[in-house]
Amino acid sequence: MSVDLLKVNNCLNSLAKLIDERQVNEYNGNLKVGVDLGTANIVLTVVDDSGKPVAGALYPANVVRDGLVIDYIGAIRIVKELKKDVEKLLGMTLTRAATAVPPGTIGGNMKAMSNVLEAANFEVTGVVDEPTAAATVLQVSDGAVVDVGGGTTGISILKNGKVIYTADEPTGGTHMGLVIAGNYKISFLEAEKMKIDPNKQNELFPIIKPVIEKMAHIVKKHIAGYEIDKIYIVGGASCFVEFEKVFLKEIGIEIIKPAHPHLITPLGIALNEFK
Numbered sequence: 001m002s003v004d005l006l007k008v009n010n011c012l013n014s015l016a017k018l019i020d021e022r023q024v025n026e027y028n029g030n031l032k033v034g035v036d037l038g039t040a041n042i043v044l045t046v047v048d049d050s051g052k053p054v055a056g057a058l059y060p061a062n063v064v065r066d067g068l069v070i071d072y073i074g075a076i077r078i079v080k081e082l083k084k085d086v087e088k089l090l091g092m093t094l095t096r097a098a099t100a101v102p103p104g105t106i107g108g109n110m111k112a113m114s115n116v117l118e119a120a121n122f123e124v125t126g127v128v129d130e131p132t133a134a135a136t137v138l139q140v141s142d143g144a145v146v147d148v149g150g151g152t153t154g155i156s157i158l159k160n161g162k163v164i165y166t167a168d169e170p171t172g173g174t175h176m177g178l179v180i181a182g183n184y185k186i187s188f189l190e191a192e193k194m195k196i197d198p199n200k201q202n203e204l205f206p207i208i209k210p211v212i213e214k215m216a217h218i219v220k221k222h223i224a225g226y227e228i229d230k231i232y233i234v235g236g237a238s239c240f241v242e243f244e245k246v247f248l249k250e251i252g253i254e255i256i257k258p259a260h261p262h263l264i265t266p267l268g269i270a271l272n273e274f275k
């Protein structure tokens with residue numbers, strides 16, 4: 001089944017607006033909650049039974065690295081704050097939530113994500129893998145999902161609705177920031193600010209293009225040998241200008257990048273709560 005991009009984008013635009021404007025949507029039935037503990041952002045998302053976004057909150061954070069919780073106390077504090085924030089907007093207490101882990105996470109690391117949510121007073125009703133979360137939003141059952149986040153790039157291949165291959169590579173938006181910092185001889189934080197400024201991205205493109213080409217090369221190696229006719233790109237780093245064009249040129253397979261790619265996995269986590 002191919003993606004209904006218009007519908008998916010409407011949903012993502014709605015969630016982005018709710019987060020930006022600190023608004024809530026009307027809803028029907030029960031609410032489902034998802035918490036994405038990312039390398040760059042922690043996002044709490046609320047949807048209703050029909051899958052409609054109801055509320056959300058995002059906090060830029062540095063408490064997880066490469067899928068591992070490195071600042072447990074900080075992570076709990078942020079999840080508690082996001083929970084309180086959204087509860088205030090909704091006028092009700094949120095008790096249950098799902099979370100996600102990068103593909104291939106095992107054992108204690110999987111538990112660490114749930115422990116953060118539990119310590120923030122959530123009953124954890126699901127731990128989904130990130131590609132499955134993204135695929136739920138896109139409603140696709142076949143193809144490759146590439147999640148270019150802050151610290152890592154997850155590559156997943158789906159066939160008949162099942163994840164049949166996953167890999168997680170240490171490249172992403174942070175890498176792009178480091179390259180900018182090195183080229184302009186500025187701090188990483190300044191470079192990150194410059195990177196996400198839409199007015200600066202054309203100027204930065206020549207130095208970032210090789211980084212994107214390298215990412216595409218990595219993805220191409222992983223998907224070699226699989227029959228894939230579409231690659232779905234998600235994750236914040238793919239917001240960079242011309243990102244999908246560089247991928248298409250390097251890989252030669254149709255690239256689909258929905259709106260607000262950094263919100264796709266967070267939305268999918270909420271959709272997967274108590275499934």
Ligand SMILES: Nc1ncnc2c1ncn2[C@@H]1O[C@H](COP(=O)(O)OP(=O)(O)OP(=O)(O)O)[C@@H](O)[C@H]1O
Binds near residue numbers: 066
């Ligand atoms: N408009 C933009 N242009 C370029 N990069 C962006 C933009 N918006 C966000 N980013 C980058 O996207 C990255 C964060 O993406 P995302 O929120 O998907 O990551 P994450 O889920 O926190 O990380 P991970 O999945 O690696 O744990 C950061 O490096 C950030 O600088």
Ligand SMILES: [Mg+2]
Binds near residue numbers: 039149150235265
């Ligand atoms: Mg992520």
